Amino acid sequence: MQKNIATLFDKTRAMASLTGDKLSSVFNKETHRFTITGLSRSGKSMLFTSLITMLKSRSEEGYACLPLLRYLPPSQVLDMRIEPIEGYKPFPHIQNIADLENGQWPKATEEAFGFKLVVRLKETASLKRHVLPHSDVVFEFIDYPGEWVTDIPMLSKTYAHWSDSAWAQLSSGPQQYFANQWKAFVNQFDFEQEPTEQRIQLLVNAYRDYLVDAKANGISLLQPGSFLLESSDFDWQAFGFTPLPSSITSDVSHPWFKIFDKHFAKFQSGWLTPLKQSIFKETDKQIILVDLFEGLNHSRQHLYQLKETLSHLADTFVYGQSTWFSRNVLKKEQIGRVAFVATKSDLVPVSQRANLLNLLTQITEGARARFDGKPIQFEHFLVSSMQVTDEGSNDDAIRYKDTDGRYVESTFEPIPSTLKEMEEGSHFPVPDVSVPSDFKARILAGKGVDRLLQFLLGKGE
Amino acid sequence: MSDKPYTFDESPEQTSQSRLRRDAINGDAGEEDQHNAVTGYGKHNNDHESDAVTKPQYKTKVKTQTLDIAQPETKLPQQVTEDVWEVDTKKGGLSLGAATLGFGVVSLIGFSYLKLIPPLRQTFPSTPSVQVY
Numbered sequence: 001m002q003k004n005i006a007t008l009f010d011k012t013r014a015m016a017s018l019t020g021d022k023l024s025s026v027f028n029k030e031t032h033r034f035t036i037t038g039l040s041r042s043g044k045s046m047l048f049t050s051l052i053t054m055l056k057s058r059s060e061e062g063y064a065c066l067p068l069l070r071y072l073p074p075s076q077v078l079d080m081r082i083e084p085i086e087g088y089k090p091f092p093h094i095q096n097i098a099d100l101e102n103g104q105w106p107k108a109t110e111e112a113f114g115f116k117l118v119v120r121l122k123e124t125a126s127l128k129r130h131v132l133p134h135s136d137v138v139f140e141f142i143d144y145p146g147e148w149v150t151d152i153p154m155l156s157k158t159y160a161h162w163s164d165s166a167w168a169q170l171s172s173g174p175q176q177y178f179a180n181q182w183k184a185f186v187n188q189f190d191f192e193q194e195p196t197e198q199r200i201q202l203l204v205n206a207y208r209d210y211l212v213d214a215k216a217n218g219i220s221l222l223q224p225g226s227f228l229l230e231s232s233d234f235d236w237q238a239f240g241f242t243p244l245p246s247s248i249t250s251d252v253s254h255p256w257f258k259i260f261d262k263h264f265a266k267f268q269s270g271w272l273t274p275l276k277q278s279i280f281k282e283t284d285k286q287i288i289l290v291d292l293f294e295g296l297n298h299s300r301q302h303l304y305q306l307k308e309t310l311s312h313l314a315d316t317f318v319y320g321q322s323t324w325f326s327r328n329v330l331k332k333e334q335i336g337r338v339a340f341v342a343t344k345s346d347l348v349p350v351s352q353r354a355n356l357l358n359l360l361t362q363i364t365e366g367a368r369a370r371f372d373g374k375p376i377q378f379e380h381f382l383v384s385s386m387q388v389t390d391e392g393s394n395d396d397a398i399r400y401k402d403t404d405g406r407y408v409e410s411t412f413e414p415i416p417s418t419l420k421e422m423e424e425g426s427h428f429p430v431p432d433v434s435v436p437s438d439f440k441a442r443i444l445a446g447k448g449v450d451r452l453l454q455f456l457l458g459k460g461e
Numbered sequence: 462m463s464d465k466p467y468t469f470d471e472s473p474e475q476t477s478q479s480r481l482r483r484d485a486i487n488g489d490a491g492e493e494d495q496h497n498a499v500t501g502y503g504k505h506n507n508d509h510e511s512d513a514v515t516k517p518q519y520k521t522k523v524k525t526q527t528l529d530i531a532q533p534e535t536k537l538p539q540q541v542t543e544d545v546w547e548v549d550t551k552k553g554g555l556s557l558g559a560a561t562l563g564f565g566v567v568s569l570i571g572f573s574y575l576k577l578i579p580p581l582r583q584t585f586p587s588t589p590s591v592q593v594y
Contacts, residue, residue, distance in 0.1 A: 062540045074541075299519060390533060399528065407532045413522040427519040441535040 031138040038289030040146030043343035049096040050385035066450035078120040088114025110231040112144040147225030159264035166243035174301040182210035204240030218298040234271040293430045300422040311366025338378040346384035351395040358417035383448035
């Protein structure tokens with residue numbers, strides 16, 4: 001009899017435990033979906049690599065990094081694991097660390113990667129921990145090439161509209177200095193000839209040469225960026241298109257207009273629409289990475305262009321506040337919290353970082369205008385994924401090891417705090433820093449990531 | 462193209478412009494190059510020599526010198542065995558209390574809908590009776 005009671009009791013306890021686990025997964029799972037939007041070279045891959053390294057080192061090895069992140073106290077972290085997201089290639093974190101060990105920066109993102117970071121927290125409430133022993137905090141990240149994101153605004157345009165605006169853009173701003181060859185090529189091109197496959201490829205290749213050259217010289221507003229990557233799942237060799245002079249785009253019966261209009265439609269339906277649906281899934285939090293150094297490295301015009309590009313990008317996303325009902329029943333999310341992040345902030349002396357933050361605030365003005373009348377929480381952050389520089393001999397200097405292996409000191413004149421202050425005809429060359437051998441310690445010494453996470457997780461102060 | 466975070470020019474083949482600017486950063490450009498480095502875009506890529514729109518010339522606002530000391534090593538942060546972080550967690554979704562309340566309300570509605578409350582009342586009298594065998 002006693003044996004039967006003991007067996008019954010064990011079974012009941014096992015069932016209660018199982019039920020607890022199931023209940024836990026239903027009621028105590030907290031999922032944060034992040035869209036990290038950044039143009040090419042904005043430092044997305046390095047930020048992901050640092051974030052994973054920091055969180056793992058903090059929870060598994062007890063390193064006192066991310067001091068301002070109070071949300072995930074290490075004593076409550078039972079374990080942390082990285083899981084793939086269905087439909088995405090896993091983020092190459094191990095490969096990126098191996099690259100750093102070999103003195104190379106992580107490779108550029110040329111395809112979409114997705115991963116979940118699941119942090120299992122111990123339940124501390126006295127009653128609840130018996131029923132729901134733990135809770136999972138799930139971070140979903142998707143990394144994708146910056147070249148793709150600049151193409152998304154093309155979805156809302158017709159070919160003629162896009163062509164005219166692209167032609168106007170490459171005739172103004174800093175890109176005009178790199179578009180001369182392309183425009184000369186178009187001027188001597190005989191559009192009276194039928195658009196054969198060979199002639200289309202000639203034109204498309206000439207336009208792509210311009211895109212490559214402009215990108216190498218810091219131009220951020222380049223469409224279609226997808227033509228720059230072989231990994232893009234769109235056959236630009238066969239279905240390429242270019243902007244054309246308005247003398248052609250104004251004539252809808254022109255054979256070149258007709259063929260490019262057809263290719264443009266294929267680009268939208270066969271590439272951009274599925275891309276937007278699969279990659280840019282709706283989330284509730286967004287990090288917009290901004291590389292101010294690309295602009296500072298070149299000119300004030302580059303900074304103005306960066307501002308314009310960010311403004312266009314903000315049009316792509318849906319901003320607003322999700323309710324419990326819309327999120328869980330309608331399965332529709334809106335972005336209600338946005339962090340504007342200037343990466344690589346350790347590349348300027350501490351004395352200049354206030355100016356850098358002011359400059360970031362001005363660069364995001366156009367994007368923030370999209371939030372008008374909506375309850376969007378936003379904040380600006382300076383972040384260094386890895387502290388690659390050391391203090392200099394004075395407040396305006398930094399020290400670092402350059403790619404030739406020399407330890408050098410760079411002294412900065414004041415960085416402009418507004419676009420207007422950026423002196424015409426001047427630039428701030430970006431330090432050409434090599435990967436430090438003590439990269440792990442420097443990742444853990446990275447600044448601003450804790451404040452950023454705290455804000456995004458709803459604990460901003 | 463690269464997403465490398467700490468380089469300013471990641472084109473596979475460096476242009477003469479980027480080399481010049483890098484020389485300016487490194488501070489070891491020759492006399493002619495020094496001048497061009499200060500003016501930034503002073504020397505054009507051959508491809509662009511016949512450009513109709515001339516690129517502007519920029520002067521650098523950063524001066525760099527080589528140091529004769531080694532880079533100091535950064536130490537790993539302290540490892541802490543005891544928790545020094547303030548507990549500050551709040552779970553999202555339904556709390557246990559809200560779930561229990563919801564379950565109770567749903568049960569009540571369900572039982573009312575299925576007209577099970579009167580039979581239950583009849584089955585379980587309001588005064589418990591104790592039977593001794």
